[in-house]
Amino acid sequence: MAANSDNQSMDPLVNVTNTTDITNTTSTHFCQWILYEEISHSRLRIWDAIIFVPNVAFLVFLLLRLRSTKLRLRQTTSPIFATFYLLVCINVTTSLLRCVISMLVNVTSPAGDITDKVFWVIVRFFLLSTETSVLVFGLAFGHLDSHTSIRRVLLVTSFISLAYSICQGCLEIVAPDESFYIKDRDYYLFSHGGMIFWFCTCLLFAIIYATVFLLPWTPCRQRIPLPTKQSFYVYACLLSVLNLIQAVGSALFFWGRVEGLCVVDVTTYLYFTLFTPLVYWTFLGPFFASTASVIMFSYKPQLDDNMDESCGGAAAAGADDSGGRGVDSLLTHQLSCSSLKTVDTEFVYQRNNSELYESTQFTATTSAAGSLCSPSDSITSESQFKHMIT
Numbered sequence: 001m002a003a004n005s006d007n008q009s010m011d012p013l014v015n016v017t018n019t020t021d022i023t024n025t026t027s028t029h030f031c032q033w034i035l036y037e038e039i040s041h042s043r044l045r046i047w048d049a050i051i052f053v054p055n056v057a058f059l060v061f062l063l064l065r066l067r068s069t070k071l072r073l074r075q076t077t078s079p080i081f082a083t084f085y086l087l088v089c090i091n092v093t094t095s096l097l098r099c100v101i102s103m104l105v106n107v108t109s110p111a112g113d114i115t116d117k118v119f120w121v122i123v124r125f126f127l128l129s130t131e132t133s134v135l136v137f138g139l140a141f142g143h144l145d146s147h148t149s150i151r152r153v154l155l156v157t158s159f160i161s162l163a164y165s166i167c168q169g170c171l172e173i174v175a176p177d178e179s180f181y182i183k184d185r186d187y188y189l190f191s192h193g194g195m196i197f198w199f200c201t202c203l204l205f206a207i208i209y210a211t212v213f214l215l216p217w218t219p220c221r222q223r224i225p226l227p228t229k230q231s232f233y234v235y236a237c238l239l240s241v242l243n244l245i246q247a248v249g250s251a252l253f254f255w256g257r258v259e260g261l262c263v264v265d266v267t268t269y270l271y272f273t274l275f276t277p278l279v280y281w282t283f284l285g286p287f288f289a290s291t292a293s294v295i296m297f298s299y300k301p302q303l304d305d306n307m308d309e310s311c312g313g314a315a316a317a318g319a320d321d322s323g324g325r326g327v328d329s330l331l332t333h334q335l336s337c338s339s340l341k342t343v344d345t346e347f348v349y350q351r352n353n354s355e356l357y358e359s360t361q362f363t364a365t366t367s368a369a370g371s372l373c374s375p376s377d378s379i380t381s382e383s384q385f386k387h388m389i390t
Contacts, residue, residue, distance in 0.1 A: 031258065031265050032180075034046050034265070035189050036189055043102075043103050043104070044103050045103075050269065051095070051269065051272055051273055052096065054274070055092055055099070055276075058092055058276065058277050058280075059096065062088070068288070069085065069288060072290075073085065076287075079150055080137060080150065083133075083137075083150050083154070084279065087126075087129070087279070088276055088279055088280050088284070090126055091279075094122060094126050095272060095276070097119070098119040098122070098123050101116070107187065108185050108186065113187050116190065117173065120190045121165050121172065123272070124164075124192075125161050125162065125164075126161075127271070127272075127275060127276075129158050130276075130279060131205075131239070132157040132161065133153060134235075134279060134283065135236075137150075137153065138283075139226075140153075167193065168192065171194050172190065176191060176194070177191035179195065179253065179254075179261075192250075195250040195254040196250075198246065198250040199247050199250040199251050202247040203244070205243040206240050206241075206243035206247060208240075209236045210244075212233075212236040212240075213233050213237045213240055216233070234282070235278065235279075235282045242267055245267050246267040246268070248260075249261070
């Protein structure tokens with residue numbers, strides 16, 4: 001009896017087990033326990049709850065700004081911003097849907113376990129599609145500003161993400177990682193395809209993002225046009241560091257260091273909760289925060305005082321010409337104009353005298369002739385033009 005009492009007193013783990021009622025604290029590490037523990041013995045797991053709350057907050061933010069966002073998207077002729085916004089909405093919606101599905105199904109049953117893992121893979125598919133699409137859009141910013149080119153990029157990146165997700169899903173279902181097996185619940189936690197798969201893919205992504213981040217300091221800057229926006233390189237640097245830390249954590253956990261699982265948990269949580277807001281505030285935040293009003297035309301005073309007379313003379317000559325050549329003569333100076341699009345505005349300038357006109361949206365309307373005249377004569381020339389064509 002004395003020997004037994006001495007053994008118990010020398011073993012603090014046994015004493016903690018006898019005096020406290022904590023399940024699995026002696027055999028399961030906290031970083032694994034938090035992945036499957038439920039709140040008050042419900043189907044709501046702590047891990048799903050802490051991912052659900054930030055995504056709900058971000059969705060509320062999007063809904064509150066929905067009206068101004070729609071107005072701002074209508075003001076631009078570039079489809080790239082609408083594409084970014086659509087990807088952001090899909091990401092936050094699928095992430096919330098996964099959390100809700102996980103709360104509704106019983107993950108300890110075979111059907112519920114497979115359902116939960118399938119939705120994890122679906123969320124990863126959309127996030128990876130957004131990653132690759134944003135990377136391509138950022139590097140080829142000057143060549144992908146049409147609906148056709150954007151659709152092609154989305155199609156290619158979706159196929160790449162689909163191949164990745166199929167491999168990850170097959171590994172999760174067919175060959176789950178034994179390190180994520182929970183004996184008391186008799187099921188496998190979602191292991192991101194296993195630590196070997198997670199390590200290889202995270203290391204690959206870290207190298208890709210690091211290469212993109214270092215491009216401005218390589219000879220490539222003299223051969224190919226690179227993005228000039230500093231936030232794009234900050235975005236690439238953050239994802240490179242995040243993927244590198246994930247690769248290190250998965251390698252440590254694969255070699256039996258439980259601290260590696262803590263690293264994987266933290267980086268995974270950051271990725272599934274902050275990646276979508278990062279895309280929004282990096283590529284859409286400055287655009288939606290712009291307060292530039294939409295005006296069809298704005299003017300700059302002319303250095304040549306004879307331009308007003310030429311505009312009025314062109315309108316008068318057009319009124320006297322019954323062969324229809326008056327319209328052409330009225331719009332003759334329009335042929336020498338070009339437009340230069342930027343993120344927030346569009347500039348209209350004349351090639352002959354390099355006069356600059358700033359306009360957010362320039363379209364070939366019937367009032368285009370009068371818009372290039374001085375403000376005092378623009379209304380007169382526009383009415384003359386309308387009277388002539390009617």
